[in-house]
Amino acid sequence: MSTPAAPVQEKPAPSPRESHARSFRGLGWGFLVKLLLMALINAFGIVTAIAAWRVESWIVLGAIVVLVVIADWVYFTKKALPLKYLLPGLVFLLVFQVFIFGYTAYIAFTNYGTGHIGTQEQAVEAALIQGERRVEGSPTYPLSVVERGGELGFAIVDEDGDVQVGSALEPLSEASGASLGSGGAPEEVPGWTVVPRATVLSDTALQAEIAELRVPVSDDPNDGSVRTRDGSSGAVYESTLVWDAEAQTITDTTTGTVYTATDRGSFVAEDGTALPAGWYVNVGFENFLRLFTDPALASTLGSVTVWTFAFAILSVVLSFAVGLGLAIVYNDPRVKGRRVLRALFILPYAFPAFMAALLFRGMFNAEFGVINDLFFFGQQINWLGDPWLTRAAVIFVNVWLSYPYWFLVCTGALQSLPSDTLEAAEIDGANKWQRFRAIVLPLLLVSTAPLLIASFAVAFNNFTVIYTFNNGGPAIAGAPYALGSTDILVSAIYDVSGVSGGASDYGLASALSIIAFIVVGVISALSFRQTRKLEEYQ
Known part of the structure; x- marks a missing residue:
């Protein structure tokens, strides 16, 4: 005979206070943190929008409102999960890349500068x-x-x-x-x-x-x-x-x-005199045309451009060659104390670039610099006054700062080369030079070519060394905007902008920035395309 089942007792319904506590606990700390962050973002957006409204900057006001609305929708909806991870990067790209480039392009089409600032x-x-x-x-x-x-x-x-x-x-x-x-x-x-x-x-x-x-x-x-x-x-x-x-x-x-x-x-006025105060207006492609049609400006910027390419190429090639040569030497197991010597060779990499440039500026001084005293028997060689000597000196300084990076990169790349391939080439009778030229260097370039391209872009825009070593000098006679023989495009843009003093021409400086950006972008794109040919060595 079966035992009757015990009656099921129904649980009493939770009180409103208990229901509220359970729902609050169910939200979790993650939701509370998200709520706090979004509150801060909305507060920042409101403050920025009010500031933009006060100065009648309608484009900034509209952009802020759109971004805040999108952020609220993305992070408070259960949909659009990928955007929750992509949105911060997209906003960063929009604000710090697209906006800055767009604003620079806008200024390039105006006469914004001394005497033409403001409305x-x-x-x-x-x-x-x-x-x-x-x-x-x-x-x-x-x-x-x-x-x-x-x-x-x-x-x-x-x-x-x-x-x-x-x-x-x-x-x-x-x-x-x-x-x-x-x-x-x-x-x-x-x-x-x-x-x-x-x-x-x-x-x-x-x-x-x-x-x-x-x-x-x-x-x-x-x-x-x-x-x-x-x-x-x-x-x-x-x-x-x-x-x-x-x-x-x-x-x-x-x-x-x-x-x-x-x-x-x-x-x-009718007699041609003008008031000092002016305002900026759209001038179309005038700034770009000035770069190529103004005789004095075009001639000076032409020599600056040639020197910029020479400085960037020589800096990358020489520093890579020095770093690779030292890496080959100190990768040999027969060298004693390799670890200590490697640590010594990478010391310039840890030294601040502007401090190194300032120290070398004193060392290359014609009257009391140690370069002339120790290596040229006290001769007063005018390293900082002669254009060609100054160019050689600044390349030397940049190579001294850059070679430790390539020493580290090439050391790691050499240690990762397939030993069986090198042993097979040695058995086949290939000498060291043949092994280096046919195996080591191509395999090294496969892994270092992208870094070489990036280093070219860095050297192309290496403002720190140029400015702190000799401020782009010596000056080019008759050059506008006080440009010098060692000025590269980025330091020339700095001089044209007038930040360091004197008359400023932000419109022309922005136009030159756009051209420099296009040049570096085209060269980088072509170089990356050519590096694909190296993949056949793998």
């Missing part, structure tokens, strides 16, 4: 500031320096006893509810923080910023702006230049000269 509105403001004079009969207003969100401004007491407040971006407006201090200057301004007088007097950087600050009286720039010399009183200054937005002209009221806006981003 037309900024050029007008700069021109009016340069012609500023204190308004005759302008009263002196009690003034306090105020601050809001990192932005400085002025609060003044006008002739009617009312407090007016504003900043460089906001014209003066009435500040209702403001109160005055014992000295008659505003003491409390709603929405603003009054900077203490003691702070103004003790902070020299703040004083300089206050002296440069101009708060417009109204939306019309011709009405002038309030300035201060001591941070406690101010007056209205207006420019002797008058801007007519409809006619696109600036008139000098003292001389009557009228400067008209041109399509070249300048204000030019």
Whole structure:
């Protein structure tokens, strides 16, 4: 007789609090970490979008919004699993490669540079500031320096006893509810923080910023702006230049000269004189044409380009040859103390390149350098003043810095060569040179050819050694932009950009950067294509 089954007791339904706790535990720490990271990304995106909106950078604003929306969709959906891993790399590529290259290309088609920086509105403001004079009969207003969100401004007491407040971006407006201090200057301004007088007097950087600050009286720039010399009183200054937005002209009221806006981003008078302040405009392919049609520029850049190829090729070939030769010697088991000697030979690889260039610069000095004293019997050979000697010296420095890399690479490659192939060639009667030429070198090139191509690209753009060793000198007589005999394309771009001082031409520098990029890309692509022929040796 069968035993009756015991009745199944139903478990009581969980309370709402227990259900919530279980669902929270089910989320896991991974989800919480992802939620925190996405919150940070969204916060960063919102802040960037607000900043882009304030400066009316609509392209950046649109890109930020699109990227944040895509990131939220990818990481909060159960679909698109591959994109969860690919998106960070794609964003990195977009921001640090595509955007930078695209922006450089954009600048290459403009006249952006000295005298043409900023928009037309900024050029007008700069021109009016340069012609500023204190308004005759302008009263002196009690003034306090105020601050809001990192932005400085002025609060003044006008002739009617009312407090007016504003900043460089906001014209003066009435500040209702403001109160005055014992000295008659505003003491409390709603929405603003009054900077203490003691702070103004003790902070020299703040004083300089206050002296440069101009708060417009109204939306019309011709009405002038309030300035201060001591941070406690101010007056209205207006420019002797008058801007007519409809006619696109600036008139000098003292001389009557009228400067008209041109399509070249300048204000030019009938006699050909121009105001210093201009703005950047699109000039099409003009910068690229200048590189080939301007006689002085084309001639100088032609010699710079030839030297760039010579420097890159010789640096790679010589450093590879030295590294390979040392690797062959110290790969021989008959050499005693190979490990110690190998460690000594790779020391230059661990030495900072700029420090090595600076040290060699002193060693090659004609008057007190040890190169002349030790190896040329004290002769004053002008290594840094003669173009050809300087080129030889800078190649020597770069080879000294580069050969340890090839010494390491070739040592590893030699130790991985198939010993049976070399033994078979030796049995067949091949001598050392024949084995090296027919077996060792081809097999080495199979593994090192991509590295040689990469090293060529590095040497082609080796700004550090060129700049720190001799700053591209000696100078080429009559060359524009202070270019020198050892300047390569990348250092020439640096000189043209004007970063080191003097007039800058970012548009021309960007055009030259694009051409250099194309040249390196084409050479690298052709070289990688040719390296496939070496695979037949494997």
